[in-house]
Amino acid sequence: MKRPLTLWLAVAVLAACSSRQTMLDPAGEQAQEIDVVWRTMLAVCGFMYALVLAFLGWALVRARRPLATGAPKVGHSLNERALERGLATWIALIVLGLAGLTATSFLIDSALARNAPGPLRIRVTGNQWWWAVEYEGSTPDQIIRTANELHLPLNRPALIELRANDVIHSLWIPNLSGKRDLIPGRVNRLVITPRREGAYRAQCAEFCGLEHAFMALDVRVDSAADFEAWRERALAPARVPTTANQRAGQHVFMQNACILCHTIAGTDAAGVTGPDLTHFAARRTIAGGVLMNNREALASWIANPQAHKPGTNMPAVTLSDNEMNALVDYLESLQ
Ligand code: CUA
Numbered sequence: 001m002k003r004p005l006t007l008w009l010a011v012a013v014l015a016a017c018s019s020r021q022t023m024l025d026p027a028g029e030q031a032q033e034i035d036v037v038w039r040t041m042l043a044v045c046g047f048m049y050a051l052v053l054a055f056l057g058w059a060l061v062r063a064r065r066p067l068a069t070g071a072p073k074v075g076h077s078l079n080e081r082a083l084e085r086g087l088a089t090w091i092a093l094i095v096l097g098l099a100g101l102t103a104t105s106f107l108i109d110s111a112l113a114r115n116a117p118g119p120l121r122i123r124v125t126g127n128q129w130w131w132a133v134e135y136e137g138s139t140p141d142q143i144i145r146t147a148n149e150l151h152l153p154l155n156r157p158a159l160i161e162l163r164a165n166d167v168i169h170s171l172w173i174p175n176l177s178g179k180r181d182l183i184p185g186r187v188n189r190l191v192i193t194p195r196r197e198g199a200y201r202a203q204c205a206e207f208c209g210l211e212h213a214f215m216a217l218d219v220r221v222d223s224a225a226d227f228e229a230w231r232e233r234a235l236a237p238a239r240v241p242t243t244a245n246q247r248a249g250q251h252v253f254m255q256n257a258c259i260l261c262h263t264i265a266g267t268d269a270a271g272v273t274g275p276d277l278t279h280f281a282a283r284r285t286i287a288g289g290v291l292m293n294n295r296e297a298l299a300s301w302i303a304n305p306q307a308h309k310p311g312t313n314m315p316a317v318t319l320s321d322n323e324m325n326a327l328v329d330y331l332e333s334l335q
Pocket of ligand 1 (some may be wrong): 168169205209212215
């Protein structure tokens with residue numbers, strides 16, 4: 001099959017333009033350090049590559065000249081001393097280049113491994129195919145549990161503990177830091193110090209099954225005040241249903257399979273197999289980034305999850321139109 005080159009070029013250019021998920025637009029201290037390595041490697045390797053191509057071109061042009069005029073004069077055209085000097089310069093360039101790359105890589109690696117003082121401690125757990133996020137608290141009522149969203153305060157280091165419940169995943173927030181694997185039975189750590197407010201997108205970066213590509217994490221870097229406001233909201237138990245339809249929806253939730261897998265703080269629902277839904281309506285997307293969080297998408301997702309995310313563990317819940325309407329009303333009230 002023939003694929004037009006322009007299409008690939010357009011995809012590459014457009015992908016580079018997206019500032020929500022790109023390592024070319026660092027918004028965190030660690031990403032800035034990695035950016036230094038990337039630019040150094042690009043400069044050194046690009047320079048050497050250009051030199052090699054220039055010499056290759058020069059050699060090709062030279063080789064053609066004698067052929068055109070008759071007998072080739074191989075071996076006599078360069079004087080020995082010039083050749084030796086050229087080779088010595090070339091070797092020196094290679095040694096300098098490699099030494100520069102090694103030193104940069106070593107220094108940045110040491111900087112990335114430094115412990116940050118007074119970090120915010122967060123635990124992120126990879127599941128097929130969603131992210132469980134838990135903020136440490138001094139007492140149990142200060143712990144925040146959420147899913148598929150990560151709020152970080154500006155300029156405060158966050159120490160993220162990475163775990164996996166099933167297979168190996170990898171957390172990569174390109175704007176903020178490098179990637180690190182989440183491995184079952186092991187705890188990995190990643191420090192992120194955000195330096196610019198904004199919304200970013202993280203993506204699982206290790207193939208983890210059918211829906212690997214649909215394992216996204218919404219990342220928000222908030223000012224200290226905004227983060228505190230979010231924290232206050234997130235610590236509160238779920239909103240109590242206020243309308244008859246919302247109350248009916250809560251009843252549908254508690255009487256069906258939903259209650260087995262999901263937690264809604266302040267209710268009987270305490271399942272941990274699926275994402276915590278206490279403040280579900282405050283999230284931008286659902287199903288690990290597959291759908292935007294709105295009524296139509298939510299109803300469609302509950303009625304037939306396999307249609308949106310083949311292989312997901314979320315079972316289809318068969319409901320009447322009225323029940324579905326009430327359930328969606330209830331879930332979308334959980335701000
Ligand atoms: Cu999780 Cu790929």
